[in-house]
Amino acid sequence: MNHSDAGQAMEPLMFSATNLNAHNRRLQWLFRVLFGLMTLILVIPVGVILTVLVVRGGPAISMEFLFSHPSDGMTAGGIFPALIGTMWLVAVALIASVPVGVAAAVYLSEYAPDNWLTRGINLAIINLAGVPSIVHALFGLGAFVIFAGFGTSILAASLTLAVMTLPVVIVATRESLQAVPLAFREACWNMGATRWQTIRTVVLPNAISGILTGVILEVSRTAGETAPIMFTGAAFFFPFLPLSVFDQTMAMSMHLFVISTAVPGVPDELKYGTALTLITLVLFMNAISITFRSYLRGKKKW
Amino acid sequence: MLTEKVKPSASMNLDHRGRDWYTDKAIALLVFVSGISAIIFIIGIFVFITKEGFGFIAGPLNVREFFGSPAWRPTSLRDPTYGVLALIAGTASVTGLAMVVSVPFSLGAAIFIGEFATGRLRETLKVLVELLAAIPSVVWGFIGLSIMNPLIIDLFDVPVGLGVLNSGIVLGLMAAPIMTTIAEDALKAVPDGYREAAEAMGATKWQVIFKVVLPTAKNGLVAAVLLGVGRGFGETMAVLMASGHSVNIPTSPFDSVRALTATIAAELGETAIGSEHYRALFTLGILLFVVTFIINLTADLVVRGVKKK
Numbered sequence: 001m002n003h004s005d006a007g008q009a010m011e012p013l014m015f016s017a018t019n020l021n022a023h024n025r026r027l028q029w030l031f032r033v034l035f036g037l038m039t040l041i042l043v044i045p046v047g048v049i050l051t052v053l054v055v056r057g058g059p060a061i062s063m064e065f066l067f068s069h070p071s072d073g074m075t076a077g078g079i080f081p082a083l084i085g086t087m088w089l090v091a092v093a094l095i096a097s098v099p100v101g102v103a104a105a106v107y108l109s110e111y112a113p114d115n116w117l118t119r120g121i122n123l124a125i126i127n128l129a130g131v132p133s134i135v136h137a138l139f140g141l142g143a144f145v146i147f148a149g150f151g152t153s154i155l156a157a158s159l160t161l162a163v164m165t166l167p168v169v170i171v172a173t174r175e176s177l178q179a180v181p182l183a184f185r186e187a188c189w190n191m192g193a194t195r196w197q198t199i200r201t202v203v204l205p206n207a208i209s210g211i212l213t214g215v216i217l218e219v220s221r222t223a224g225e226t227a228p229i230m231f232t233g234a235a236f237f238f239p240f241l242p243l244s245v246f247d248q249t250m251a252m253s254m255h256l257f258v259i260s261t262a263v264p265g266v267p268d269e270l271k272y273g274t275a276l277t278l279i280t281l282v283l284f285m286n287a288i289s290i291t292f293r294s295y296l297r298g299k300k301k302w
Numbered sequence: 303m304l305t306e307k308v309k310p311s312a313s314m315n316l317d318h319r320g321r322d323w324y325t326d327k328a329i330a331l332l333v334f335v336s337g338i339s340a341i342i343f344i345i346g347i348f349v350f351i352t353k354e355g356f357g358f359i360a361g362p363l364n365v366r367e368f369f370g371s372p373a374w375r376p377t378s379l380r381d382p383t384y385g386v387l388a389l390i391a392g393t394a395s396v397t398g399l400a401m402v403v404s405v406p407f408s409l410g411a412a413i414f415i416g417e418f419a420t421g422r423l424r425e426t427l428k429v430l431v432e433l434l435a436a437i438p439s440v441v442w443g444f445i446g447l448s449i450m451n452p453l454i455i456d457l458f459d460v461p462v463g464l465g466v467l468n469s470g471i472v473l474g475l476m477a478a479p480i481m482t483t484i485a486e487d488a489l490k491a492v493p494d495g496y497r498e499a500a501e502a503m504g505a506t507k508w509q510v511i512f513k514v515v516l517p518t519a520k521n522g523l524v525a526a527v528l529l530g531v532g533r534g535f536g537e538t539m540a541v542l543m544a545s546g547h548s549v550n551i552p553t554s555p556f557d558s559v560r561a562l563t564a565t566i567a568a569e570l571g572e573t574a575i576g577s578e579h580y581r582a583l584f585t586l587g588i589l590l591f592v593v594t595f596i597i598n599l600t601a602d603l604v605v606r607g608v609k610k611k
Contacts, residue, residue: 028508032418038410039419042478043430049437049445100336107337111330117338123602124340130529130598131347131591132536133439134563138570138587142350146575163343170340194326224438227538227563231570253440260444261543268448275444279437286436290429 053276060273069239074259075266079274084241085154085249086281089229090222092158092245093165098215100162101169108170109177110199129167133227136164140232155245157233161222168218169211176210177203213293220285224278226253236262252278351591355584362578363585374549374565376579384582386589391551392559396541397534399470399555404478405527411478412485412526417511435479439539446472446544460556464546467555472544473534481530488522489515521604528601532594538563562586 017025068078104121112118140160150156180203188198204211226234234254242249256274259266362384371385415427446468454463492515500510516523546558547568566583573580 024506024509028506031508031511032414035410035414035418038407039414039427042407042411042475042482043427043434045475046430046434046437049449052449100339103333103336104339107333111333112337121337121340123599124344126602127344127595127598128340130532130536130594131344132538132563132594134538134566135347135351135536135587135591135594138351138354138566138584139347141570142354142584143346146354147350163347166340166343194322196326196329197322199329220436224436224440226438226440227567230567253438256444257440257539257543260447271444271448275441279441282436282438283433286433290432294425 050279053272053279056268057272057274057276060269061276065273066277070237070255074237074263076270079252079255079277081239081241082250082252082255082274083277085234085238086223086252088154088242088245088249089158089161089233089251090219092154093161093222094215094218096159097162097166097218098169101166101214102173102211104166105170105173105177106199106204109174110195110203125167125170128163133164133225136160136228137231139163140228145232151246152231152235152248153233153246154242154249155233157229157249157251158245160228160232161225164225164228165218165221168221169214172214172217173207173211176207176214179210180206209292209296213289213296216285216289216292220282220289223285224253224282226251226257229254252281348588348591351584351587355581355588357576358578358581358585359588362582372549372551374560376569376582382578386562386586388549388551389560389562389565389586392545392549393535393541393561393563395466395552395559396469396473396545396561397531399466400473400477400534401527401531403471403474404481404530407474408478408481408526408530409485409523411482412489412523413511413516415482416486416489417507417515431479431482434475435483437476439476439537440543442472442476442540443543446540450544454556458556462546462556462558464544465556465558466545466552468546469541469544469559469561470555472540473537476537476540477530477533480533481526484526484529485519485523488519488526491522492518525601525605528597528604532597532601535597536563536590536594538567542567562590566590 065078066083067080069080071077108118108121112121137160140156140163144150144156144159145152148156150159184202184206185198188202189195193201229251233248234251235248236254236258238248238250240247252274256271256278259274260271364384367383367385369385369390370387371383372388372391373383373385374389375381375383411427411431415424415431419427447464450468450472451463454460454468496514496518497510500514505513541561542564545561545564547560547564548558549560550557552559566586569579570583573583
């Protein structure tokens with residue numbers, strides 16, 4: 001009884017919006033809309049670009065386009081050698097970079113003390129990711145093509161790509177290793193396991209899916225790069241399928257560059273078709289990686 | 303007798319070094335070597351491009367001509383000139399326009415995604431930004447060449463649509479997702495306690511962002527912009543294809559320019575290994591390496607400044 005009386009008495013004193021409140025609310029609404037629009041303007045191009053590529057390149061895509069060689073001085077035919085070449089480049093680059101990248105991430109996450117060396121490694125990783133791709137190309141030319149004597153070959157191009165995309169694997173792996181709770185490791189150490197036994201049997205199995213996500217992301221990065229392979233292994237036109245890592249090869253990204261800038265008279269349909277195939281390949285790998293990651297986040301046991 | 307006495311104590315030895323111990327040490331070494339591989343590669347990059355470019359720096363390089371002359375005529379038979387002023391102007395104008403276009407949008411998007419958007423909308427936007435970042439640079443170049451080019455010709459009634467404007471917009475779209483992601487991380491790093499304290503004082507969401515979150519995240523936002531600049535500065539294929547590629551100090555946004563990166567990409571294939579031109583291109587590479595290194599180092603120091611506080 002008393003209680004409700006007090007409530008009644010309070011009624012006139014309850015909150016009512018003043019001019020200042022209304023002003024603040026309007027301001028907040030304004031900025032919310034403004035920033036929302038800015039975000040939209042940023043993401044709309046993705047939709048527009050994809051639509052244009054699909055509309056103009058879609059009709060060019062056929063089994064014949066994907067599985068036949070370019071003909072008539074690259075103004076007709078398909079993209080088969082470029083497709084196969086990109087697969088070679090990606091595969092060799094992965095073989096070279098994944099073991100090193102995972103091991104480096106294991107060091108950074110499980111062993112590295114907090115000292116100047118670790119800070120140096122982190123800075124080097126940031127720089128490796130930030131150095132312009134054309135500088136990586138110069139490095140690949142100087143180190144792998146000339147100094148190591150691989151010539152312009154898949155091996156030289158893939159190693160250049162491997163160095164360039166190493167940070168992707170390291171960062172993704174380190175994150176997923178650090179997400180494994182310390183208690184898991186402590187439990188294992190308490191059973192008398194060595195550091196490596198703990199990593200091999202407890203840490204890595206719990207982080208493997210996160211590592212895979214990073215590897216898939218690296219595939220997508222590697223497949224789209226052009227500048228690093230221009231002078232190290234990708235050929236302008238190479239009508240054969242590569243037989244070993246010492247062969248030159250065509251590549252999707254390089255092929256798109258060549259037919260859209262260097263070869264006159266290539267029909268638009270062919271260019272858009274090539275661009276569409278490349279972007280589908282890249283975005284497909286990315287989508288897998290993103291789906292995988294959100295699935296894992298939902299499934300996480302700890 | 304002696305061996306019999308020693309044996310039991312050896313089996314009691316808790317510091318027994320068996321196969322597992324040696325495996326453990328071997329792996330630790332292996333992992334350490336991989337760990338420092340990033341440092342080795344960075345040093346390797348510097349050593350190899352310097353090795354190839356050294357012949358030019360030590361020999362024909364004329365510092366005043368190199369930085370002061372707008373004439374880049376490496377293939378001239380009578381008087382090859384290596385002036386990078388126009389190339390620097392090209393890179394600077396394209397990167398500058400890209401930043402003007404993308405910095406406000408990236409920071410705005412970061413604030414919207416990080417502070418306003420929630421739940422499904424937020425996840426969707428993050429994925430879209432990630433997809434924007436995934437588009438390969440050669441595809442961006444192709445977009446500049448075949449979609450933006452006719453569009454600019456139509457809209458502004460100019461004879462050629464390749465130039466500062468085209469490559470600036472393309473580069474802005476390329477740099478935006480990186481800046482958005484890093485800026486959003488910086489906003490996320492602001493402790494929730496700060497926001498709650500401000501909200502408890504009756505601040506509106508916008509007041510919290512403007513008066514509390516943004517000032518706290520300032521350093522991270524600066525680092526985000528710096529890394530965006532680094533990205534734009536070092537981008538090669540898109541600029542090569544969308545900038546028109548003529549050596550020129552631009553006076554209008556429709557002027558065709560040539561960037562440092564694009565010059566290397568376009569000319570390296572035509573030079574003989576070891577020639578003066580070849581070494582001059584590696585010298586451009588050294589310039590690019592040093593500048594991006596400084597940008598990345600600065601960004602790192604700025605972020606570290608925020609962590610110390």
